[in-house]
Amino acid sequence: MATDSQNLKTAYRPTHDEAARQAFVGALKGYVNGSMESQLAAEYDNQLKFDFMEKHGQEPRDRYQGTEAFRHSHLYQLWGSAVYTSQNLMWETVGDTCDRLEPAFEARQAMLAKRPTLGSLELQDDFVPPDPIRHVEIHRQPGGYFGPAGSTDLHRGMHYFGTVELYRNAKGLGDGSVAVGEPSMGRYLLGALQRRFDAIKPRAVLDLGCGPGSQTLAYKEAFPDAEVWGVDLSAPFLRFGHLWAEDQGVAIHFRQANASDTGLPDAKFDLIISHILFHETWDDILPAIMEEAHRLLAPGGIFINGDTPYQPDRLSIPKQVTNHWQVINNGEPFWTRFADTDVKEALIAAGFEASNVFADYDPLGTGEYFIFGGRKGT
Amino acid sequence: MANRAHTKSHRGRRLVPGPDPRVDTLLGMVMALTSEVSMLRERLDAHESLAASGKVPDQDAVDHYQPTEADESRRKQYRDRLIDKVCRPLVASGQQDG
Numbered sequence: 001m002a003t004d005s006q007n008l009k010t011a012y013r014p015t016h017d018e019a020a021r022q023a024f025v026g027a028l029k030g031y032v033n034g035s036m037e038s039q040l041a042a043e044y045d046n047q048l049k050f051d052f053m054e055k056h057g058q059e060p061r062d063r064y065q066g067t068e069a070f071r072h073s074h075l076y077q078l079w080g081s082a083v084y085t086s087q088n089l090m091w092e093t094v095g096d097t098c099d100r101l102e103p104a105f106e107a108r109q110a111m112l113a114k115r116p117t118l119g120s121l122e123l124q125d126d127f128v129p130p131d132p133i134r135h136v137e138i139h140r141q142p143g144g145y146f147g148p149a150g151s152t153d154l155h156r157g158m159h160y161f162g163t164v165e166l167y168r169n170a171k172g173l174g175d176g177s178v179a180v181g182e183p184s185m186g187r188y189l190l191g192a193l194q195r196r197f198d199a200i201k202p203r204a205v206l207d208l209g210c211g212p213g214s215q216t217l218a219y220k221e222a223f224p225d226a227e228v229w230g231v232d233l234s235a236p237f238l239r240f241g242h243l244w245a246e247d248q249g250v251a252i253h254f255r256q257a258n259a260s261d262t263g264l265p266d267a268k269f270d271l272i273i274s275h276i277l278f279h280e281t282w283d284d285i286l287p288a289i290m291e292e293a294h295r296l297l298a299p300g301g302i303f304i305n306g307d308t309p310y311q312p313d314r315l316s317i318p319k320q321v322t323n324h325w326q327v328i329n330n331g332e333p334f335w336t337r338f339a340d341t342d343v344k345e346a347l348i349a350a351g352f353e354a355s356n357v358f359a360d361y362d363p364l365g366t367g368e369y370f371i372f373g374g375r376k377g378t
Numbered sequence: 379m380a381n382r383a384h385t386k387s388h389r390g391r392r393l394v395p396g397p398d399p400r401v402d403t404l405l406g407m408v409m410a411l412t413s414e415v416s417m418l419r420e421r422l423d424a425h426e427s428l429a430a431s432g433k434v435p436d437q438d439a440v441d442h443y444q445p446t447e448a449d450e451s452r453r454k455q456y457r458d459r460l461i462d463k464v465c466r467p468l469v470a471s472g473q474q475d476g
C-alpha cells in the first residue's frame with residue numbers, strides 16, 4: 001500500500017493480477033478491433049456488398065448504406081456484442097486498480113495541500129458543462145467525465161488516466177509500450193510541431209481540452225521556461241491533473257473553462273496544442289474554439305492539434321460502418337461529425353490565413369494520425 | 379473513500395447492441411471468466427519462473443513478481459492463444475450464417 005510520502009508515479013502500479021487482467025482486456029480489444037474487424041471486411045467483400053448490389057443496384061456509398069448492408073450479418077452483431085462487453089470489462093478492470101489506489105492518492109493530495117503549489121488549479125463552483133456534452137458518457141466511461149458539482153472525487157480522473165493507453169493501443173493508435181502516465185502523445189505532437197516549423201521558444205503554452213493533464217506535462221518538459229496552461233471542462237480531470245503535476249514537481253496552471261471561451265487574455269500564447277479534443281466535442285462549437293485559439297495566440301504563434309484519422313474518404317466501407325457503430329453504441333457521439341468537418345476551412349474562417357493552415361497525416365504506430373492547425377500572421 | 383464509480387455500471391445507459399441483449403449478458407460472463415483464466419495462467423507462470431530461479435513462490439513473491447521481457451512474450455502467446463480459442467466459435471458462427 002502506498003503511503004502519503006510515496007510519489008504517485010511509483011504508487012500507480014497495478015498488482016501482478018491487475019496487470020494480468022489489464023493485459024488480457026487490452027489483448028481482447030486488440031482481437032476485436034483487429035482480427036474480428038478483418039473478418040467483417042472479408043465478409044463484406046465476399047458477400048454483403050453483392051447482396052446489397054442485388055437489392056439496390058449499386059454498392060453501398062456511405063456509412064448509412066454500409067450499415068444497412070451489414071445489418072443482418074451475425075458476425076457484425078456478435079462483433080458489436082464483443083466490443084460492448086470488452087469495453088465494460090476494460091472499465092471494470094482498471095476501476096479495480098483505481099479503487100485500490102484512491103486512498104493513497106487522497107492521502108498524497110492531503111499532504112501536498114499543506115505545501116505551497118508550483119502551478120495552480122482554478123475550478124468554478126457553479127460550472128455546468130454545456131449541452132450536449134454533459135449528458136454523454138464518452139467511451140461509456142461509467143459516470144462520465146463530470147460528476148456532481150462540488151464533489152472532490154479523484155476517481156474519474158484516475159479511471160480515464162488508467163484506461164487511455166490501453167484503449168489507444170488496442171486501436172493501433174499508440175506505440176504499444178507506453179507506461180501509464182508517460183506523456184507520449186504530448187511528445188509525439190511536439191515531434192509533429194518540429195516536422196513543420198523551425199524551433200520555437202514559447203513564453204506561454206496552452207493545452208486545450210487537457211483532460212487529466214497527462215500529456216500537458218510534455219510541454220513543460222520541452223519548454224521548461226514557458227508558463228504552461230491546461231483548460232478543460234471537467235473538474236474531476238483537472239483536480240487529478242493538478243495533483244499529478246504537483247506530485248512530480250511540475251508547474252502547470254489548470255483552469256476549468258470551455259475551450260471556446262477560456263477567459264484568458266488576448267495574445268498570451270505562442271503555442272496552443274490540443275490532443276483528441278476535437279473529436280470529443282460537438283461540432284457546432286468547433287468554429288468558436290478555433291476563433292478562441294486565434295484570439296489567444298500572439299502574432300506568429302502556432303496552433304497545432306492531433307486527432308483520430310477517421311475521415312470517411314480514407315476509410316473502406318466496413319471501417320466506416322464499425323466506426324459508425326462506435327459512435328452510436330460506444331460513447332463516441334461527436335466523432336463522425338468531426339470527421340466530416342473541413343478543418344482547413346474552419347481555421348481560415350477563424351482568422352488564420354489560407355497560406356498558413358495545414359491538415360495532414362503523420363505516421364504513428366502502425367497507422368497514421370491527423371495533424372492540423374495554423375500559424376497566426378505576424 | 380473509494381466511491382466505486384465504475385460499479386454504478388453501464389447497464390441501461392445505452393441501447394444494447396447485438397442480436398439479443400441476452401447475448402451481451404452471456405458474452406460478458408464468458409469474457410470475465412476468460413479474463414480470470416488468463417490472470418491465473420499468468421500467476422502460474424510467475425510461480426514457475428520463481429521456482430526456476432530457486433525462489434519460494436509464496437503469495438507475496440508472486441504478487442510482487444515483475445515479469446521479464448521473456449516472461450512477457452511467453453505470456454502474450456498464452457493470451458493470444460486463449461483469446462483465439464475462446465472467440466473461435468463466435469467467428470465461426472458468424473461465418474456459417476451471413
Ligand SMILES: C[S@@+](CC[C@H](N)C(=O)[O-])C[C@H]1O[C@@H](n2cnc3c(N)ncnc32)[C@H](O)[C@@H]1O
Binds near residue numbers: 145232234275281
Ligand atoms: C479524450 S479527452 C483528451 C484529454 C487529453 N488531451 C489527453 O490527451 O489525454 C478530451 C477532453 O476534452 C475535454 N473537452 C471536450 N470538449 C471541451 C470543450 N468544449 N472545452 C474544453 N474541454 C473540452 C473533455 O472534458 C476531455 O477531458
